[in-house]
Amino acid sequence: MALRVKQEAAVGKVIEMTSAQNAISITLLEATSVLGENLVQSEPFLCFQEADRKLHVDREAMRLLTEFAELQQKIRSQQHSGAISESDIKRMRELQSAVGTNDSIQEHGLAQETAIAFLREVNQEISNLLGVDFASLTRRSGGCC
Amino acid sequence: MVDITWNDLEVSSRSVVMQAAKQFAETLGDTPQFREFEQSYFGFRQDVEAQNAIREFQQKQASLKALLMLNAVSEEDRQELQRLQDRFYQQPSALRYTKAQEELVAISQEIGDLLSKAIGLDYGATCKTGGCCG
Numbered sequence: 001m002a003l004r005v006k007q008e009a010a011v012g013k014v015i016e017m018t019s020a021q022n023a024i025s026i027t028l029l030e031a032t033s034v035l036g037e038n039l040v041q042s043e044p045f046l047c048f049q050e051a052d053r054k055l056h057v058d059r060e061a062m063r064l065l066t067e068f069a070e071l072q073q074k075i076r077s078q079q080h081s082g083a084i085s086e087s088d089i090k091r092m093r094e095l096q097s098a099v100g101t102n103d104s105i106q107e108h109g110l111a112q113e114t115a116i117a118f119l120r121e122v123n124q125e126i127s128n129l130l131g132v133d134f135a136s137l138t139r140r141s142g143g144c145c
Numbered sequence: 146m147v148d149i150t151w152n153d154l155e156v157s158s159r160s161v162v163m164q165a166a167k168q169f170a171e172t173l174g175d176t177p178q179f180r181e182f183e184q185s186y187f188g189f190r191q192d193v194e195a196q197n198a199i200r201e202f203q204q205k206q207a208s209l210k211a212l213l214m215l216n217a218v219s220e221e222d223r224q225e226l227q228r229l230q231d232r233f234y235q236q237p238s239a240l241r242y243t244k245a246q247e248e249l250v251a252i253s254q255e256i257g258d259l260l261s262k263a264i265g266l267d268y269g270a271t272c273k274t275g276g277c278c279g
Contacts, residue, residue: 023178024252031165031172032256036263038165041157045264116271119264122166123272129170130179135272137250138257 035122044111044118051111054104061104068095173256178249185245188238195236202229 039045055061071092078084099105126134157165173179189195205226212218218226233239260268 023248024255025176028172028176028252028256029259031169032259033263035162035165035169036260038157038162039260039264041155042159042162043156046156049265116266118162119266119268120272120274122162123268125163125166126170126173129167130174131183134170134173134253135257135269137253138260139269139273140254 039119039122042118044115048111048115051104051108055108058102058104061102064095064098064102065105068092068099071095173253176252178245178252182242182245182249185238185242189242192236192238195233195238198229198233198236199239202226202233205229 040049071088075084075088075092078088123133123135205222206213209218209222209226212222234243257268
């Protein structure tokens with residue numbers, strides 16, 4: 001009986017949450033859309049999109065990143081078994097150096113940092129006006145905290 | 146940096162983006178969910194009984210912190226902690242504030258998802274600073 005009450009309460013909760021989500025007004029949806037469009041059209045985000053496009057058409061950069069990710073994964077699993085191959089470590093150092101000097105990858109990283117810094121400034125502006133950190137309200141639970 | 150010249154008409158200047166952010170914040174601040182969140186927060190803060198209830202619960206929780214982490218709290222302390230928590234959650238102003246917060250979070254998450262989709266970055270995660278729980 002107690003379980004049934006709990007289940008009913010859970011169903012009630014789901015309905016309540018859904019109605020809250022549906023309660024977003026057209027005005028708020030429009031303001032969200034205008035903010036999103038302006039962010040995408042801002043210089044930091046346009047630069048980021050362009051850097052992203054350049055990176056994805058740069059075969060050498062993409063090959064480096066793929067090999068880097070695969071080797072990183074391999075070394076991580078070797079760490080668990082305690083048997084890391086010397087040649088893998090050597091190759092990892094070479095890849096790190098190649099990634100560090102590849103223009104497309106470096107430009108992409110820099111453009112991403114700039115876009116993120118700008119987004120944080122925008123969030124700060126919103127949060128200052130609201131008196132509460134808006135970004136923390138948007139996070140869905142999960143992750144380390 | 147990426148060497149590119151944008152068509153000025155297609156670029157949203159910093160002030161235009163900040164104006165859109167301001168407009169967005171004002172619109173969100175005007176929603177029934179945000180107003181209820183603010184009002185319930187002030188109500189909760191001014192409710193002496195609710196403030197005492199949360200303080201007593203937090204003090205008890207802090208005093209048992211090490212034992213809680215070790216999962217070594219005595220049955221008596223565990224029951225006392227539960228009783229203090231229940232007492233806090235039974236305060237009408239605390240209930241109202243918790244419900245208002247849940248509703249504001251629900252619409253904020255929806256909006257966050259829309260923004261993340263538009264910009265191609267996870268809005269909430271990207272704006273997080275200072276380590277994993279910052």
